[in-house]
Amino acid sequence: MNLLYSNDRRGSYPPSWYAATATPLPEFAPLRGTERADVCVVGAGYTGLSAALHLAEAGFDVVLLEAQRVGFGASGRNGGQLGSGQRMEQTALERLVGAEDARHLWQLAEEAKDLVKSLVARHGIDCHLKPGVAHACFSAREMAAEHDYADHLAARYGYEQIEKLDAAGFAALCPSPAYHGGTLDMGAAHLHPLGLALGLARAALAAGVRIHEGSAVHQITRGAKLRVATDAGSIEADHLILACNGYLGGLERKVAARVMPINNFIVATEPLGDAAARVLARDVAVADTKFVVNYFRLSHDKRLLFGGGESYGYRFPKDIRATVRKPMLEIFPHLRDTKLDYAWGGTLAITMRRMPYLARLAPNILTASGYSGHGVGTATHAGRLMAEAVRGEASGFDCMARVPAPAFPGGTALRSPLLVLAMTWFSLRDRLGL
Numbered sequence: 096m097n098l099l100y101s102n103d104r105r106g107s108y109p110p111s112w113y114a115a116t117a118t119p120l121p122e123f124a125p126l127r128g129t130e131r132a133d134v135c136v137v138g139a140g141y142t143g144l145s146a147a148l149h150l151a152e153a154g155f156d157v158v159l160l161e162a163q164r165v166g167f168g169a170s171g172r173n174g175g176q177l178g179s180g181q182r183m184e185q186t187a188l189e190r191l192v193g194a195e196d197a198r199h200l201w202q203l204a205e206e207a208k209d210l211v212k213s214l215v216a217r218h219g220i221d222c223h224l225k226p227g228v229a230h231a232c233f234s235a236r237e238m239a240a241e242h243d244y245a246d247h248l249a250a251r252y253g254y255e256q257i258e259k260l261d262a263a264g265f266a267a268l269c270p271s272p273a274y275h276g277g278t279l280d281m282g283a284a285h286l287h288p289l290g291l292a293l294g295l296a297r298a299a300l301a302a303g304v305r306i307h308e309g310s311a312v313h314q315i316t317r318g319a320k321l322r323v324a325t326d327a328g329s330i331e332a333d334h335l336i337l338a339c340n341g342y343l344g345g346l347e348r349k350v351a352a353r354v355m356p357i358n359n360f361i362v363a364t365e366p367l368g369d370a371a372a373r374v375l376a377r378d379v380a381v382a383d384t385k386f387v388v389n390y391f392r393l394s395h396d397k398r399l400l401f402g403g404g405e406s407y408g409y410r411f412p413k414d415i416r417a418t419v420r421k422p423m424l425e426i427f428p429h430l431r432d433t434k435l436d437y438a439w440g441g442t443l444a445i446t447m448r449r450m451p452y453l454a455r456l457a458p459n460i461l462t463a464s465g466y467s468g469h470g471v472g473t474a475t476h477a478g479r480l481m482a483e484a485v486r487g488e489a490s491g492f493d494c495m496a497r498v499p500a501p502a503f504p505g506g507t508a509l510r511s512p513l514l515v516l517a518m519t520w521f522s523l524r525d526r527l528g529l
Contacts, residue, residue, distance in 0.1 A: 098442050099162050099342050102411045111439040112363035113289040120293055125309040126328035132158040135323045135332040137312050140170035142463050143338035144295035145478025151302035158330050159304050162311035166292030168342055172441030174390045174402045176228055176380045177284040180204045182449045182469035199494045201252050207476035220294025223395050227379030228283035231274040237384050238276035245278050256282035268376055271426050285380035285392050334485050337462040341444035352502040353452050354444045354465040361402040362419045363437040371397045389422050411440040453495040
């Protein structure tokens with residue numbers, strides 16, 4: 096199954112609130128014939144756009160190939176949360192990679208947030224960037240663990256932007272009967288994700304990047320001079336960056352064994368007006384502690400953007416509204432009669448350890464993907480890290496690449512059925528409150 100086209104129309108963004116409210120770019124012509132470049136980047140999401148932009152600003156001649164539209168994939172559909180840290184908690188990273196690399200990974204994650212904020216400011220990107228991401232807990236036990244982790248970040252890493260909230264404090268922020276305390280991280284942020292992607296594309300174009308949409312890559316010929324082929328043309332380049340995330344398909348087997356596509360779903364309610372305060376009293380984003388995580392925030396026109404729900408297999412459910420409405424009403428039962436104006440799905444990618452997979456596949460081929468729901472900052476930063484590695488400055492890239500990245504059991508043939516079993520088990524645990 097080709098996920099580039101199995102759930103979406105060719106050359107079209109999904110019918111999301113993001114697509115309805117972003118300032119569109121004109122379509123870029125598909126690649127035709129042969130072009131030459133210093134670097135060919137495949138994939139025009141955050142990773143590829145950031146890599147192309149930073150390389151062009153460093154003086155490289157860059158071609159960026161996108162099978163669909165700029166920001167078509169997870170970069171233009173996600174929950175818009177710019178979170179702190181890596182996807183794996185620092186305490187787990189300390190055990191996995193040791194204190195020194197764990198500290199470096201924390202610093203890289205802080206750089207990722209700063210990078211997004213600076214790109215938005217430097218290029219005047221219209222993406223409604225706002226501070227604040229809360230983490231919601233369902234029990235006193237979870238809240239105690241969340242508060243302990245905030246203390247650990249303050250003591251070990253000097254990160255003191257997290258406010259610990261008890262049950263009453265969290266209810267004042269998010270008046271849902273489902274939650275029992277949590278934290279509020281004002282160093283994190285939220286934004287309009289497609290707005291960010293399109294803004295990065297405009298910046299890359301201004302820096303001299305040649306962008307081709309509707310140009311799916313089907314063959315890569317390795318060597319000192321690389322050849323990257325599409326249906327109607329090819330690129331000859333010295334370096335290649337693969338930034339395909341959940342849409343890689345079978346283009347590179349080593350990556351496909353470690354990075355698995357999964358789907359997630361979001362709805363946007365009708366504008367809530369003054370009633371928005373019954374969802375969030377402050378303009379922050381929220382994610383909770385469920386394995387099948389619920390995440391939400393208010394849009395700038397006072398809609399609730401709510402992500403969640405389960406779907407197994409690569410096809411989107413027939414009724415995305417019903418899929419997401421169920422967990423939404425568990426958190427906000429008073430919204431039972433609220434109209435859902437938009438509903439959309441998207442394909443992201445996960446790894447076994449939920450850490451991104453960065454690798455040097457050949458001396459002149461780099462890849463980054465598998466952001467596991469933490470990609471707004473991490474993917475943008477991974478693009479810059481690969482641009483730096485092409486320039487010979489690879490310390491950040493190498494630190495991320497040293498994180499062990501096991502292949503999924505069963506290879507690409509059995510990984511999806513095994514994921515269904517795992518997700519069924521964890522969703523059952525969510526329902527039982529374990």
